[in-house]
Amino acid sequence: MKTQVNGQTMFNTDANGLQGRSGTDPDAERKREIKVLNRRLVIAAALTLPILVFAMFGMWLAVFVPMGVVDCFTNPWVQFVFITPVMFYSGWPIHRTGWLALVHRSPEMNSLVALGTAASYAYSVVVTVMPGLLPSGAREPYFESVGTIITLMLLGQLLEAHARLGTGESIRALIDLTPKTAHVVRDGNTLDIDADRVEVGDVVLIKPGEQLPVDGTVISGRTTVDESMITGEPIPATKAEGDTVTGGTVNGNGTLQYRATKVGRDTVLSQIIELVRTAQTSKAPIQKLADRISGYFVPGVMLIAIWTFVVWWIFGPAPRGLYGLVAAVAVLVIACPCALGIATPLSVTISTGKAARYGVLIRSAEALETTREIDTVVLDKTGTITRGKPELTGVSLVNDVLGDGGEDALLSLAAGAEQASEHPLAQAVVEGAQRRGLTVPQPDSFEAAPGSGIVAHVEGHEVVVGNGDLMKNCGVDVQSTSSVCKAVAQSEADATQVFADYAQQGKTPMFAAVDGQLAAVLAVADTLKSDSAEAVTALRERGLQVIMLTGDNATTAEAIANAVGVDHVIAGVHPEHKAKEIARLQNEGHMVAMVGDGINDAPALAAADVGFAMGTGTDVAIQSSDITLVSGSLSGLVTAIDLSRAAMRNIKQNLGFAFGYNGIGIPVAAGILYPIWHIMLSPMIAGAAMAFSSLSVVLNANRLRSFDPNKIKPRKFAFKLHERHVELAVAPTKSVDASADAPHDVPEQHMKKKEGSAMDMNMNASANTVKDPVCGMMIDPKTAAASQDYNGKTYYFCSDNCAKSFAADPAKYAD
Template sequence: MERKIFQVTGMSCAGCAISVETILKSQPGVLDAGVNFTSSTVWVNFESNITSPENLRNAVRSIGYDLVIESNNRDIDAEKKQHITTLRKRFIYSLLFSTPLMVVQMFFKHWSYTPILALILSTPVIFWFGRQFHINAYKQLKHFKANMDSLISISSTVAYLYSIAAILLKDNLHNRGITPHLYFESAAMIITFVLLGKWLEERAKGKTASAIKKIMGLQPQMVWVKQNESVEEVPLSEVRKGMNVMVKPGERIPVDGTVTEGHSWVDESTITGEPIPAEKSISQNVWAGTINLNGLLYVRAEQIGSESVLGKIIETVTNAQNSKAPVQKLADRVAGIFVPIIIAISIITFIAWLVIAPGFAFSHGVIAAISVLAIACPCALGLATPTAIMVGIGKAAQKNILIRDAESLEQACKIDTIIFDKTGTLTEGRPTVESINWFHHEDKYPSILGIIEQHSNHPLAKSIVEFIGASSRMFTIESFSEETGKGVKAIVDGKIYRVGSLEYLNLSGVIDVIPNQTSISGTLIGFAEENRLLAIITITDKIKDTAPSAIAKLRNIGIESIILSGDSSKGVEKIASEVGIERFEKGMLPADKSDYVKNLKAQGKMVAMVGDGINDTEALTIADVSIAMGKGSDIAIDASQVTILKTDLNAIPELIAISRQTVRTIKQNLFWASIYNLISIPIAAGVLYPFTGLLLDPMIAALAMAFSSVSVVTNSLILRAKRIG
């Protein structure tokens, strides 16, 4: 399976996005697809041996849109800016014609040359500056479809043609006692106001992606490469694995790699969230997007572009922003049938005026029908969710919080219970051996213990290896097995050795073990040969400075925190007390943790799980929202819906706050978009006419429509400036 993201051109409303998505999903070899109207992008999962990007493009072109598949050779940002500039120019030019047109029709309507002058001034506005609306509407009509452009094209053209008919049939109408009205200014102002709205909307939509643009800006585009004792500057796209890259002081490192020469301090806050610079010298790893502060470094390129950690962050954020929240599915269904329904309402409105209205039924019916077409706004409905999602996910990314998809962002606002693993999550994850109490000691035992622990993936194993240090004695491990959450067993020189919890050793038949023995200062690990206990190791781990404040913030917003730890020591109780958590469970195996999560969910709780180790993977996959700390194991990060790229636990209440703000904004947007259409369409149809004697002018209807979508995008942008907490 291959996954690609393409730019889509020609979309003007959410209905367009539905059409593109539907046609792509119907193609042979396409497994799934999703369109983001806000960013004008589509992601497609497809079988490359069945179809190709060119085939996908042809399918999209067949319904009047286009896919940009050669994006490497095009500056998409520049094209978007050019599109915004074009909209601005068309609006200004149309305004230059529409303004005198309004003046003429308002103040000189009895002048004999007014009809001809109005025709001359309105024609370029409708058919030149607004030509794209008619072109797109025609493309849709060819495929028996309709979109936002169809509404604009029909409403402006009908008003224009009605006015021409009024001029041509003026004498005939006068003979019947009917005074014909001209609506050239309404037709022109529909185009003018819609162009204004589109210009403002596109500008605002561009700002919703500002966060991802800032992250992408961390990647240098030009790189100094050392070859044959000379250094030359080349584009990043020409850098290959194994090349030696030079990074000057103050420059951003362009690739993930290993330092081959030099010594410096590197600001890694963009990747790790740590504010303190890290010292770098030969053989140490560096990451793209981080800043070389003072010394000259030479780095062997190992991961470049999209393969780098920064590239994966960009990909994660982009995919998340292009994903759809569950609440958007209903909005998409409504948007997909919105335009045909509006056209039907417009026709019904016209017929209703002919049937039930006295007097100027025909002219009033035409104007009411035009106003219905002009005022209806599927764009506001289509933009309500994705604009807020893009801003929310981007805001989280700037806080070093990576959210995998829109559904996870939406789910996070409902969380009422958060489960924390202890080691590496609430603690620094840098356990140190406080002491080793030997009951039977021979020179070989420390070396055997160290060699066994070198093969273990458990977070505590590394601390034991570091404490014992290098040994001159070499032993061969004949077999090795690990029981997750319990301990390890190895055969060395024909004897069975075990390292693990005291309960594990006791169940394995090791004598002299008190399984419930605990230490208030840390975790107890046993080391045994056959059935004989050799030593007990006491390991401590410092609590993260941010843990107490993070737990307090969660408590203040109504979220309960629970510790589930595989540690069976009194240290769990001590840590729970210090960070302010009342509920905790110790001695939990991975299966126990997952069962605990299941039980909470069965009680109706919305559960988030925060972990960083292999032991947490099963519980992470079961939780409603899974959160991995960025320094955790790759397995934990892959299993999680949210990854926090820093050690600061305050990121968790920040995540909840961003989620709540985003969902609140989505609800506001959907409420406004729904209420706007529910109220404005009947008013445009003339329901207030019997009470007020007034009909809504089509140009006022167009102005209202233009600003309805702009208001939705603007409300989403306000989310960027909102304080967290």
Template sequence: MEQRQITLQITGLNCAGCVGRAEKALSTLPGVTEASVNLATSKGQVHAALDLEPADLVSALEQAGYPAALSQVSLDIEGLSCASCVGRAEVALRAVPGVVSADVNLATERAEIRYLTGATRAADLRAASTGAGYPASLRAAEVDAAEQAQQRRGQEITALTRQVAIAAVLTLPVFVIEMGSHMVPTMHHWVMANIGLNNSYLLQFVLATLVLVGPGRQFYSKGVPALLRGAPDMNALVALGTVAAYGFSVISTFVPQLLPHGSANVYFEAACVIVVLILTGRLLEARAKGRTGAAIRKLVSLQPKTAELVSGDTVIETPVEEIAPGDLIRLRPGARIAVDGEVTSGSSFVDESMLSGEAIPVEKGKFAWLSAGTVNGSGVLEFRATHVGRETGLAQIIQMVEQAQGAKLPVQGLVDRITLWFVPAVLLAAALTVLVWLVLGPAPALPLALVAGVSVLIIACPCAMGLATPTSIMVGIGRAAQMGVLFRKGDALQKLQSVHVVALDKTGTLTEGHPALTNLEPAPGFTRDGVLRLIGAAEAQSEHPIAKALVQAAGKGLPKADSVEAIPGYGLQAQVEGQNILIGAARLMQREGIDFGPLTESAALWAAAGETPFYVAIDGQAAAALAVADPIKESTPEAIRALQAQGLKVAMITGDAAATAQAIAARLGIDAVRAECLPGDKVAALKDLQDSFGALAFVGDGLNDAPALAVADVGIAIGTGTDVAIEAADVVLVSGDLRGVQDALTTSRATMRNIRQNLGWAFGYNVLLVPVAAGVLYPFGGPLLSPVLAAGAMALSSVFVLSNALRLHRLKSSLDEGAEVSASGTGSLRPAT
């Protein structure tokens, strides 16, 4: 069944329990095959049948208590002439993934569209209407999903800051009066003398009521409905805890005779401080969560908002959303490239370090490829747009990173199973705590039971559990993207830490992927430059890859060759400047009776090293021996040593002859070789390596590597390779530098270690402190944990998890730290065509 993926922003998520209930609400919809929700990003990813209506997702989340965030955009539409036109335009707009409603007005020629935030963009809606025959333009400047998310985060932080300030100002007198009286005798005497006990209780009641109905109201508006639905969350725990403390205090203030003698105490300060501390914890969480998305925001910021569109003899500054494939764009010196395209005129150098990591600018001339997000140098270029909007390489990178950040790793399954019953278990534990204290506790048992029960409710909030995994994934994958490593599939992050062997394709992975002149030794009486000039002239008319390599090595300004004749199976002969040039294999020279003497020894050494030797004769005399090979990438030896230093075995899989493959392996120190492999043989070779060494990662770049990339435990594609290889891979290295594999492994291991630390803290925190909150230490002379301290510990637990995850920002790349994205190479990820 054909499926589509819908990404949506979800509101009201506070803990792992919320995530589980939101996922359940989405998963139970007909047509949904998979649904995952990420607490750190507040995003959901749904895989569903094509006929699933986005409105159904909105309704399901609304009923579960976690509404989907919706955006609205207005389009001016041309060409509407009747009701049928309106209907066709609406159908086209509603067919865009994520659109909840689309209403087109014939009279105003305007469309009002509501869509799931993050699922689509206004530019896609405009394109859908235009494609249906009704050209559309944005009525107002679009605020894209990333900016919307940032705005929401900013609004959330502002609102929380205001709530914390109001709650703190109202709570301070309550805390000073009540706790000050307990801790400082003179304070108690001052309160009794100047305010009086009853007036003190009344003042605390008024201030506490303002705190709970003001900044604290959100806990009840969300927690009580969740409790009534039988799906309690952290808001329900806070609501129960504060209501219990507040309710007991109200009874103690106004009708103390209802309580056992000596138990009428007030805990207004506990209810107030709990609200202040939990809101403060949420504020710190919101600020920390904002930092977890820094990598995505940095990538999004690479795309400019406008481009200079060439229309006839004029240049018009145009919003990037309105650029279409085929448009001609002028690029000024120092400008950032807005869309992908092909140069039509001009020459310049372009800084591609943001995407490929190559610190040296790349020369661009006619027919050269330009990538969105890169920066032009000092020249002026004109180029034809080929990929715009979500089709650009930069947009695809951002999409890859976002999808991987929202992935749910296998380790998260354990957390999900625990959090499903965790909150109900906490409620049961709190009830049992109160019951045990009432039955077995010392007098006055009731207030002690209340303190212990409220402390259990507050301290056991599962926020830290819910944040432990997604925040680490988000920061780790984001940092990897900055290093030029794209995790296309989130579970690869967990699998990669367990690999024992890294298998590498040779051509294009270990090597440059094209032949080059590697050695040339002239005979006595000849010079290297002189021989190379004649060789280049003779080979200039040939399209053979080896001929191209020789011409490139010879450089420019070559003379014209005459009487060029290919000798099938042997080589080539030509006349250059009156000299007879003969180039070919040893058998050609043997046939012509030309002796190369000591040069044959050099040629034999080159052949033993995996290079292909040739000979050159000029006017019947031995002139030079040369060798051509696919050269090893400069970074390859260092990359292999780094992998082996991490305790990994390194294997090479290639279609080359065994002798050539063994020679290259010996030179690089590779542990295992599988040579003369066809594409199908590569799969068998991988399975053999898996049987010998265990879990395996395969690195390749070509069309013939796609089956091997798919069958490996983790497939890693070189980003400069083919689209098919990239689509089959789990991880993509944006450029051709093999050292990116080490960065991928480092990121995987560091992120999984970080996740284990977070989960260890979150589970250990609850396992150790819930019994303390329940009062197990009290009979042995230990403390009875105050609800205030419980709230502080709970807030700090979540902040610890987030702060620990943010340490992944400090991961170092194995490549040049001077590059913005540390992955060397000259290529960039090119979008599929």
């Protein structure tokens, strides 16, 4: 720690006798700690080893070395000279920390070693300086035990320091992702500057193979970017004008220019690093339990040591005092709870760092532990199971209006007609045509029919795209169907049946007519993410109940649920009621995880036992969550659950090692085996056992470094229901089983199919959304294209066209 004294910076010595600088790199602090520990350990080992060897094996060594050498190193005064530096220099951090803890009435692991070595050293000094004070049979010094115990203790601390240094690998790897320099375009000139000097608004030039220094938005160029180090996704993402890019990712073969939007601590990479650091320094509930046990354990061990001495003094053989002292010191040394102190934090640190490398950001150790107990996973639909963006998913020709042109010719005209519209459904048609490599012509004229569709003239054709009402108003007969429809639909169904089938599948259907004749039925839908079905299957294989909670209509919700294999569906839930649904499940005794991405999901994420936010979602949702899935993929949820289970299993094994050694070692050290086999545990052996206990925990915790989500075998857990009482503001409802059409006690509004036009995108309705009064689309006011005030109320619009229609006749659309 550092303080300011008379304008000068003073550095205080920490509990380990090391000097630290506040605000410096934690790894640098650990390296300095390791350097000092190495020096103390080398001195301790060098001075202790000859004393230990000659004290333990002097009789055998006399055959190989002169007897004078043996007598020298077994002389108490020589041992005193050798071991005193070990006691007061090498052992200083242990004694300082241990005695300060005793003074403050909070004894801990160092206190036990400090008491044991102090007793042994003091006894040995009396033997050396004033042997006449002791009976002739009790004049054996224990300097070698003092040196050995301190040396082993330092070795254990060095192992722990190296282990903690290793746990910073994930953070160091993330920090190393940021390049040192950046190419910035200023006043028409390209300058190479330090990456930390890039400012918001700067134009950054990225060449092939370079790392991006800051976050931003692409303004020119096209390339692929490897984002695996941030999201965990191995497939490079295509980036073009308007796309966002993240600092620390690696550019492919193209050249980009992008405008910096987030720099310094505001970048995604910086926030990830901070989240990982916070998680690694937090305490899991099981660690708090271990801390409470330690609070009772250390004073308990001291009492056991005292009573061990008393019992030996009363009932032991002569010399009773010597036997009692040896047994008491052995109890103090072997009971040192070093392993207990690192059993949990070491596993938590390795686990959270490992999770970050797979694109899973765990906010706290408590979240890591609680994830292990989850038995029910509640999934939002839009942006979680689905992509959250409408796409063209179907084109069904019903009349061969354009001759040999077929689907492509029809879709090209429809996309040309929709090109002038800013409506999300229109953009889905345009993008669908572009993905097929079709030319999208510019319309000669365009007219929007709010809530119904559009009418346009494209390449000499009148093109109408919209719902049945628009077709009727334009004189198009939707019942007029040629044999093409039958071939496409593979039934005797007409165009209206194709339209209905698309709607039943949860898609938004639209008729398309050319020159007054019905030509096709187009389908637009919010498509599934590529791994949603696989992730849901993996969750069910792990014994988890999976529920989809959505504000969408029951038809669309059930279609999505059937496609991915979700167990239950709760549809038509208003956003403000999502948190109440979470509370209802909790009151039934379930441990609930909520996965969402929108602002409307934030209350439910906060209410859940563990909230998972999609990294592709809103900042509010991410801030309300306990764990963030950076890639926005549900496979990250499976990884988080598997890692949590592995971590908690590892922690319990560590605690088993720690308590196991103490449970066996303390009675043996106290002398329980002496009456039967005349076996006593030397303090040196006790010190070795203590060090081996810590080594066992370190080695076991490091097994988590080999965690690979692709190699995990699914295991079903037997979950217990918990007695819980979570406050509910409304009457609870029951879930709708989409897989079995059994009756359920569900409010009618949860099951009723929402009515609306073909242009209605109810699937995106959420807590903070409002309806566009012109087209009926549900939109977020924060992202609305325009807004207008009328009669004291603010109205929001999905596009400028809707805003213009409203402005022309507000009374027609106002409530």
